[in-house]
Amino acid sequence: MTRNLFDQQLDDLHQNMLRMAGLVEESIEKTIIALKNHDVKLAEKIYRGDDLIDDLEKIIEEQCLNLIVQQQPLAKDLRTISAALKIITDMERIADHSSDIAEFTIKMAPEKYIKPLVDIPKMAECAKAMVNRAIDAYIKQDVELAATVCTADDEVDELFSLIVLELTEIMKKCPDTVGQAINLIMIAKYLERMADHATNIGEWVIYGVTGKHRKYNNKLT
Amino acid sequence: MNNTQIKISTKNLNLYYGDNHAVKNINIRIEEKKVTALIGPSGCGKSTFLKTLNRMNDLIPYVRITGDVYFEDLDVYKDYDIVELRKRIGMVFQKPNPFPMSIYDNVAYGPRTHGIKAKEILDEIVKSSLEKAALWEEVKDRLKQNALGLSGGQQQRLCIARVLAVEPEVILMDEPTSALDPLATLKIEDLVHELRNNYTIIIVTHNMQQAARISDQTAFFLHGEVVEYGPTKKIFRVPEDKRTEDYITGRFG
Numbered sequence: 001m002t003r004n005l006f007d008q009q010l011d012d013l014h015q016n017m018l019r020m021a022g023l024v025e026e027s028i029e030k031t032i033i034a035l036k037n038h039d040v041k042l043a044e045k046i047y048r049g050d051d052l053i054d055d056l057e058k059i060i061e062e063q064c065l066n067l068i069v070q071q072q073p074l075a076k077d078l079r080t081i082s083a084a085l086k087i088i089t090d091m092e093r094i095a096d097h098s099s100d101i102a103e104f105t106i107k108m109a110p111e112k113y114i115k116p117l118v119d120i121p122k123m124a125e126c127a128k129a130m131v132n133r134a135i136d137a138y139i140k141q142d143v144e145l146a147a148t149v150c151t152a153d154d155e156v157d158e159l160f161s162l163i164v165l166e167l168t169e170i171m172k173k174c175p176d177t178v179g180q181a182i183n184l185i186m187i188a189k190y191l192e193r194m195a196d197h198a199t200n201i202g203e204w205v206i207y208g209v210t211g212k213h214r215k216y217n218n219k220l221t
Numbered sequence: 222m223n224n225t226q227i228k229i230s231t232k233n234l235n236l237y238y239g240d241n242h243a244v245k246n247i248n249i250r251i252e253e254k255k256v257t258a259l260i261g262p263s264g265c266g267k268s269t270f271l272k273t274l275n276r277m278n279d280l281i282p283y284v285r286i287t288g289d290v291y292f293e294d295l296d297v298y299k300d301y302d303i304v305e306l307r308k309r310i311g312m313v314f315q316k317p318n319p320f321p322m323s324i325y326d327n328v329a330y331g332p333r334t335h336g337i338k339a340k341e342i343l344d345e346i347v348k349s350s351l352e353k354a355a356l357w358e359e360v361k362d363r364l365k366q367n368a369l370g371l372s373g374g375q376q377q378r379l380c381i382a383r384v385l386a387v388e389p390e391v392i393l394m395d396e397p398t399s400a401l402d403p404l405a406t407l408k409i410e411d412l413v414h415e416l417r418n419n420y421t422i423i424i425v426t427h428n429m430q431q432a433a434r435i436s437d438q439t440a441f442f443l444h445g446e447v448v449e450y451g452p453t454k455k456i457f458r459v460p461e462d463k464r465t466e467d468y469i470t471g472r473f474g
Contacts, residue, residue, distance in 0.1 A: 074469045211459030
């Protein structure tokens with residue numbers, strides 16, 4: 001006995017999860033490009049444009065609810081579907097933070113940056129890679145891969161502390177920089193939270209596969 | 222927290238239909254005033270196992286049983302009179318099987334068999350049994366009518382009332398809703414939920430959602446063995462054995 005229709009539906013769900021993750025990764029990438037290049041146009045596009053991700057979230061949510069109604073999933077199937085429902089919320093939040101950062105980009109566009117942006121793009125790169133790996137782990141149902149996402153969060157946290165320290169020093173030396181430094185700290189904070197959401201995704205993957213919660217960060221529970 | 226009593230337990234229980242080893246070395250402890258669901262594919266031995274608990278297999282000539290079944294620490298096969306045993310461990314079957322007599326007489330049948338003759342007492346037993354089986358309101362004005370005129374769902378609740386009338390402690394249910402429509406099924410499930418407060422219930426079901434809804438403990442049977450036995454919530458969310466997982470997710474075989 002197999003469940004061809006159900007397995008096909010689960011596959012469709014996974015395809016949409018991959019699509020959503022792709023869009024989220026793209027939003028992180030573009031957000032940082034806009035920030036680096038003072039690109040107001042691109043930032044505005046990101047700021048207004050996470051509708052696509054929101055729409056996909058709704059579609060996936062409906063797919064999950066339909067699967068629950070039609071297939072009455074149990075055990076691993078139930079966990080996979082409930083994990084999907086949680087994961088899309090985290091992905092949607094990450095995209096929201098891309099919009100948040102884009103808003104700052106627009107605000108700061110006329111200004112010259114008080115320092116070259118090095119660690120912020122690094123944080124973004126990390127967060128993006130974490131989302132990518134978390135969804136890969138979800139599709140492959142790979143606990144070990146999901147665990148590496150969770151541990152990668154430490155790296156992002158370290159970068160965040162570093163950025164805050166550095167900007168604090170700059171502010172101390174030159175109070176004129178305070179306005180922009182605060183904005184940059186906010187941006188770094190959004191990136192740090194993106195990584196926390198990616199960690200949550202990793203944790204949901206682990207739950208989906210093993211049925212047990214493994215906690216890596218307690219900031220966003 | 223942990224003061225649950227064990228009502229029924231088995232020790233190395235085996236049952237053979239001739240050469241067919243149908244129930245294999247079952248060691249299980251059924252908790253008192255809990256609902257225990259037995260699930261598994263057809264032919265896995267769950268109904269046969271259920272019937273060993275009140276010796277329903279006794280009359281099948283080629284059945285051989287080894288091992289022990291304990292009901293409150295006494296051996297079901299050695300220490301009990303069978304009439305007494307079945308009074309205390311009642312049974313409800315897959316198809317409603319009311320006797321071809323009035324609703325009243327169906328419920329009064331057991332108590333009469335056990336020697337109760339006084340009309341007032343029988344009236345009271347019939348009323349309270351039908352009430353407990355959530356059937357009283359529907360039949361109170363037609364107790365003298367033939368039970369076969371009731372709907373399938375009502376007949377099954379009548380059978381439950383008939384079991385309750387002899388004040389059992391344990392109720393065995395062998396797929397009690399498989400012949401009923403969804404609404405009648407939900408009524409029986411509600412009833413099981415009510416009855417768990419006062420009775421130990423063991424239910425065989427093919428309906429996984431039903432097991433998940435109404436039971437506290439679940440045992441998964443396969444090829445005559447208990448593969449996994451534990452809290453229902455755990456079995457349906459995070460089963461430990463791959464075979465349980467495959468069965469309940471429908472990817473079995």
